[in-house]
Amino acid sequence: MKMKLLKVALILSLLLFGAQIPAVEASTLDGETTVNLNVRSTASTTGTLITTLPKGTKVKYGIHNQSWHKVYLNNRTYYASAQYIKPMTAPTTVTTQAASSTGVTTENLNIRVTSHRDAQVFTTLKKGTEVQYAPHNTSWVKVFLSGKTYYAAKAYIAPKVVAAAPQKQTGYTNRTIELFNRTLQTSPVVKTIPANRTVTFSIHNSSWSVIYEGTSTYFTPTRGITAGTLQPSVTKENGYANREMKLFETRNQASKVMKVLPLHTPVVSSKYNSSWSIVYDGSATYYTPTAWITPGAPPVQPPTTTTPEPAKVQGYANRNINLFGQTHQSSPVLLVLPQFTAVTYSTHNSSWSVVHIGTQTYYTPTSWLTAGTAPSAPVALPQGKVFTNTPGDALNVRSTASASSAILGKLAHGTQVDHYGLTNGFYKIKYNGRDGFISAAFTMATKPSVSSGAVIVLDAGHGGTDPGAVSGSLYEKTVVLDVTKRAEAYLRSKYDYQVRLTRSTDVYLTLDQRVQIAKNLRGDLFVSLHANAATSSAAKGIETFYSSSSAHSARSRVLATNIQSNLVSSMSGMTNRGVKTANYYVIRYNTMPSALVELGFISSPQDIIHLRSDASRQRMAEAVAEGIAQYVRAYH
Known part of the structure; x- marks a missing residue:
């Protein structure tokens, strides 16, 4: 009885072992072991070790998964690590499919014979190479090279983007424009186009446009071009300034004032838009608010004999004041008067006064003047003492706290002086009865050495x-x-x-x-x-x-x-x-x-x-x- 049971067990074991080793599959590849390779009963490092193939052994194999290949020995199927089997021949490729797209490689890309990261590399395409491809699965695409089909990772091929042709427009120059070969205004000017000329252009970027002339193209700042049809010639009108009129460089009252016209000055202008007009002065043009111009001839002024001369007032400067040649503070300063200086002035308008000095007249804000006698300026007290420190040399005394101001005199090395405060790196001092300034860099708090030893x-x-x-x-x-x-x-x-x-x-x-x-x-x-x-x-x-x-x-x-x-x-x-x-x-x-x-x-x-x-x-x-x-x- 025991003998029969033993025979049954042996038969069952052989049947089970045979079940684990299926027959050799029909689709095989030729390969060669790259190391002494363990062949196991299952696709696992814990599988039974069947045999060890020496490095360089030729084998028949098939792909099992990313890590394991099926190895066919003695009409049986076993398993071995895929990374240690080198393919000997490439599988037959297929004809390029008709439905494909054009793409560009985003990295240096390996092209493989099958859709597997361990498959044989057929070639490597450089980054930026244009290819024909079609989807294969979620991770791989088919790549068509020389009439053959290969495989590559989908993540590293991007569809080729065809740049749209620039949209050409018709417009006209709203000023004289300069044409350049580059988008750089410091580059040489190729040619110049006057204002009010029709041009064909396209937008290049946020600041520049491309100008087309025949087969040639140039660059120019977009601000000099207006899209659309050139408007008819402007209509110029005669008028006059209905107030003291400022002429600006651009259509912005914060821009530079180019000229100031007195009240009732005749002007020739044209409408630019609902708010601004262009004023023509010879060959020059400026901008001014339209509301400041009245059409027609200026009113006839009453005889000058009937106009009373503005009353002159005796007063003084209540601060250090600037005297201007025109009634706006952006004009040049012609003279500066210190605080408490006595002045003779008269009212010019609600904000400005005329200051009379001899036969000359200047303008200054009325708020800077006070009628009456100037108060006595408080006597300044010295704030400390310093010594000049210019060994072997003398120190310049200047009229203001600036190294470029006039020189009033010189002080010898080691001279002690009282100072009245520090301004812009200069001490204010008294010199020959008037204010003077010396550089603080050439002074010391203590008396410098006057010995002859250098x-x-x-x-x-x-x-x-x-x-x-x-x-x-x-x-x-x-x-x-x-x-x-x-x-x-x-x-x-x-x-x-x-x-x-x-x-x-x-x-x-x-x-x-x-x-x-x-x-x-x-x-x-x-x-x-x-x-x-x-x-x-x-x-x-x-x-x-x-x-x-x-x-x-x-x-x-x-x-x-x-x-x-x-x-x-x-x-x-x-x-x-x-x-x-x-x-x-x-x-x-x-x-x-x-x-x-x-x-x-x-x-x-x-x-x-x-x-x-x-x-x-x-x-x-x-x-x-x-x-x-x-x-x-x-x-x-």
């Missing part, structure tokens, strides 16, 4: 996070700090001069901080050291700068010349680029004679040899120091 301020350019010019491992900030320290040591040891450095370590200072440090150190002269750089390796040599705009330009020029002369003598192998003017911040805004030295080009193969050499740096430092000493001996 204080020399040396400034090593750049530093910290600012390396300056760079060539490999050589930084401008390192070179100039080294030369600066050598010059300091030389001046101290040989001449016993007082030498101060804006920086003695690798720290970053702003340009203004360097100027303020020199001022706080009470320096008598300032020298800033730098190394140059250029895009061309041919640029080379030494040059020294001073500012012709500073208060000490004359002495700064002497200082720069002395330094450049000594440098050229000591560095005979380097090119002399001369003494030049420049408005570099540290020499333009310093409060003492100042120079800026460029010790050579770090970008030059010749100069960099000297900039790297300790011996050359020492010669540079001594040359700069001797130039400074030559200046000090002359002025201190």
Whole structure:
């Protein structure tokens, strides 16, 4: 009995095992294993391992899903990982379908032999390639190439958009227009079309239109073209200004006033629209509100003998007032009167008065004038004391708080003055019984040193996070700090001069901080050291700068010349680029004679040899120091 049961069990096991291994399918592909490949009983890594095929084994297979292929061995079907079987031959392609669309690839796109991401790649089309395609399913499309059908991911093909032809319109020029080859008004003008000419055009963008002339096209700003049919010639009318009439540049009362016509001035005009008219003045045209023009001849004025002269009033300016040549504040200011100035004036209209000065007359708003005697101006009290700080030079006293105003006189270095407040960087002072102004940048709260020993301020350019010019491992900030320290040591040891450095370590200072440090150190002269750089390796040599705009330009020029002369003598192998003017911040805004030295080009193969050499740096430092000493001996 037990023996019979055992036989039944064996038969059932064979039947079940055979059921799991169906017969070989008829549709197969040829492939080759790319690794030693496990063949399993089911499409799962937990399936029974049937065998392992060595790398390079030729196999018959069919597609099961994205991850597994069916493998046919000994008339049985098993499963293996799809990624390790390489197709040997491409399946037969079909003829291009008739119903297709034109598209453009949106990325570099793989074209495959079947609609599967692991299928063999037939070719790769570059982004922007135009293709014929048709839907295949929700994810794939059929792509037709050379009469054959292939497959590609649907997401990376976009329908080709055919740009619509620009819509041409008929219009006319509403002013003289300029035609350009590009949408840029700074480009050359190709030709000009006068106003009131019919043109064919199309809109290019929000600002520009395309003008068509025969087979040629040009660009012009759209504002110069009006769509539609050219209207008949305008009808000009004679009339007159029924008030003081402003003529504007554009149809906007906020635009520039080009001219002002007195009341009853005859004008020739034409209607532009319901609100505005065009006024013709010779070949010029302007705009004015239509309501300001009355058609016909101006009224006859009564005899001048019957018009009483406006009563003149004695009064004063109740503020600093502007006097104009016309009754609008956008006209030029002809004269400015200080507050409390006595004036003679008469009423012009409800808002303006005429100010009489000798035989001249001006206009000013009536609200700026008060009848009667001006009150006594309150006596201003000094707000503090300052000392002028211009070592070896004098400080200009100016008529207003501006460096371009008239010079009233000069104050010597170290002069104490009372000031009456700060305006635009200038202290107001009293000078020879009148108001004057001195630059606050050349003053100190305490009395500056008047000793004959010069204080020399040396400034090593750049530093910290600012390396300056760079060539490999050589930084401008390192070179100039080294030369600066050598010059300091030389001046101290040989001449016993007082030498101060804006920086003695690798720290970053702003340009203004360097100027303020020199001022706080009470320096008598300032020298800033730098190394140059250029895009061309041919640029080379030494040059020294001073500012012709500073208060000490004359002495700064002497200082720069002395330094450049000594440098050229000591560095005979380097090119002399001369003494030049420049408005570099540290020499333009310093409060003492100042120079800026460029010790050579770090970008030059010749100069960099000297900039790297300790011996050359020492010669540079001594040359700069001797130039400074030559200046000090002359002025201190």
